[in-house]
Each structure stands twice: as structure tokens, then as C-alpha cells.
Amino acid sequence: MGFLTGKKIVVMGVANKRSIAWGCAQAITEQGGEVIYTYQNDRMKKSLEKMLNGDEFLVECDVADDDSIKNAFDQIKDYAGQINGVVHAVAFADKDDLQGNVSDISRKGYSLAQDISSYSLIAVTHYAKPLLAEGSGIVTLTYFGSQRAVPNYNMMGIAKASLEAAVRYLATEFAQDQVHVNAISAGAVKTLAVTGVKDYNKLIQLSQERTADEVSVTTNEIGNVCAFLVSPLASGVIGETIFVDKGVHLS
Template structure:
């Protein structure tokens, strides 16, 4: 489904990352991949993961740093000429902002969560725009806490709501070039970021008992949905939030 397509995936931290599951499934369908990690802390682990894929290389990129994003763009342009798809799998909030009340969110904590979880998506898309092929596909990851109160999700819920609004605005602005912009909204998945949310284990248990499928979200299902959106089969889908949550 992705043979001949080239894409960049931001946010791989380890083998449990949804970004990594997306990378694995894209590679299985023939894509050439650039896998971007945040900093030196992740270099060894992510480089080892990338070596498992048939056609992938790694790049360091802190999406809060415009110069680093531009360096990635220049590298991709020199190597490939263009990009067919991009996955933004980056989110962060200070741990203390997820422990108490949303009402007590600090100004600095709010800024950090929104800048890292939302603005990085806008920034990455803007820098990549000149080398995105017409008909390219962009996606990011969101969560149900954007539209419903999830105790303990706090400022991240507000950030995800802003992220989903950004998806719609970018879909509108890039639509003339047939560039698609969407968000995937998985159910609770045990990732490095998710384990920092208070009550996460209880959330997973609730889903097992109340979701129609009576099970957790399979991370590979997230990857497979990304493959669909990146492929030509998803060419008519844009500005959407797509749920992969066992119902």
C-alpha cells in the first residue's frame, strides 16, 4: 500500500511508542522512513529499532527547536526530494500538572503542554510544506480527553482539543494541494507518556469491561489505520478524528 512512498515519523521513544508501531506497519507495507527522535537520550535505542526495518534511517529533532526542524527538512530534501507523509506523535506535560486539579494548572505548565503537544504539530507541518508532495498525508495522535473529562488528564485534555482544532484548520489550508490532515484517537495504550497519567491503569480496566470488544486497543491497529490514511486508499479523508478504541 505504501511502496514507493517516503515518510517521516516524529516521536519514537522506544518499542512501546505508538510512533514505533506506526513505523513498523508503514515499513511492512513498503514505505521508506525517516525516524526522528528528540535528543541524545533516545539515540541508541531508536537507532537500534530503525535497523530492524528494511529502509529506514534516523534523525535527531526536538520539535520545539525550529532550527532542528529545518535541518531535518533539508536532510529529507537532499535525500528524497519530497515527502509523501508525516506522523506527529509528540505530546508532553509536566507531571505535576497531571496530579492535581486542572484549576491549579500553572501558567508555565500550560505553556509547556500547549507548545509541545500542539504547536510542534503546526511547526513541523509548516517547515515540511515546501517538500510535501501534492496529495501527501499528515497525521497526529489525540485522545478522548479532548472532548470529555478524563480525571487526571487535565491540561493534556485542553492541549488535545487544541490539537484537533489545528487538524481542521491545517486540513482547510492545505486542501487546495489535496494534502490530507487527520488525527488518530486510540483508546488507552500503555506507552511511556500514558503511564504518567494518574489512574491510567483504572482507565484501561474500565475499557476492558465497557468497550464493545471488551479488550484494550491493539497498538498495531493504530499503525494499520495510519497506513490506510497514508495510502492512496485514504485520499478522500481529511480534517477528521478517527477513533481506534475497540468501540
């Protein structure tokens, strides 16, 4: 028995075992929750299927496409009826916009990153809203580059600032239905997404050196906080961005 026993949580964004979403899914399962997985495309589906035991409910959800999001939550409704939480661990920006000058970012690159990395939370909450039981939690993933000018994080830093603002507004709206919305600002972890940032090894190394004990945060540690934040235990935490970075943001 854990604090998520009997709860059904949608986890979006597992690409492989290094994914932060996978750390979240593991922690939710450890607390007795059932994870409903969404995946971006067939390639991600294949990867996910290799990691699971075959009993889980999986559904395609490309957050760039409203019909795909609607269809995913329709299928989730048919399967589960109600859900108790959503973990949004999805982001994308063009490689060109994760290096060089911010003043060179194109309108197209800006829109793409904002669409997938920030607007998608709004679109997902729109379709998830009718399914969310009282006491549900929604969690998204952000990074310190929203507040500081981290070398090469560029476009994603701008998108994460927008995402964090969206969390505050959505949190105010959803709290009226007893649903809490929050963000985790995770420390740097070597995942597929991070490798898009130029010199990402430097970013990870710098982050590790700035932790309180020089040991980087793990996806397990991020997942544990996520499990708490989607649960009813976090009903008093509304619109927060909680650092899970082993203290990197302190220095």
C-alpha cells in the same frame, strides 16, 4: 507490494517498541513504505538504533525548537527530495498537570503542554510543506480526553482539544495542495507517555472494560489505520478525528 510502495513517510515519536509511532512505522513498512525516523534527543536515538537494522535514515528533531525542526526537514530534503507523509506522534505535559485540579495548572505548565503537544504540529507542517508530494497524508495522535473530562488527563485533554482544532484548520489549508491532514483518536495503550498521568493503570483498565470486546486496542491496529491515512487512499478524508479505540468512545 503494498499501498505505500515507493512512498517515504516521516515518523516522529518512536521512544521504544511500545510507542504508538512504532506501530505506525511497522504498518507503513508492511505496506511497502520507507520510514524516515525523527527522534527527540540522544537517549531516544540510542533506543531507536537498537530497534532498527541500520539502513534507515534517522534525524534529530526536538519539536520545542524551531531550528531543530527546520534542520531536520532540511536534512530530510537532502536525503529524500520529496516526502509522501508525516506521522506526528509527540506529546508532553508536566506530571503536576496530569493530576489534581485543573484550576491549579500554571501558565508555564499550560504553555509547555500546548507547545509540545499542539503547536508542534503547526511548526512541523510549516517545515514539511515544501517537501510534501501531491497525495501526501499528515496524521497526528489524539485522545478522547479532548472531548470528555477523563480523570487526571487534565492538561493533556486541553492540549488535545487544541490539536484537533489545529487539524481541521490545517486540513483546510493543505487540501488545496492535495495533502490530507487527519487525527487518530487512539484508545489507551500503556506507553511511556501515559505513565505520566496519575493512576494511569485505572485509565487503561477503564478503557479496556469499555471496549466492545474487553480487549484493548493494539499499536498494530492503530498503525494500520495510520498507514491508510497517510496514503493516497485516504485523499477524501480531510480534517477528521478517527477513533481507533475498539469502541470505547461509544459508551
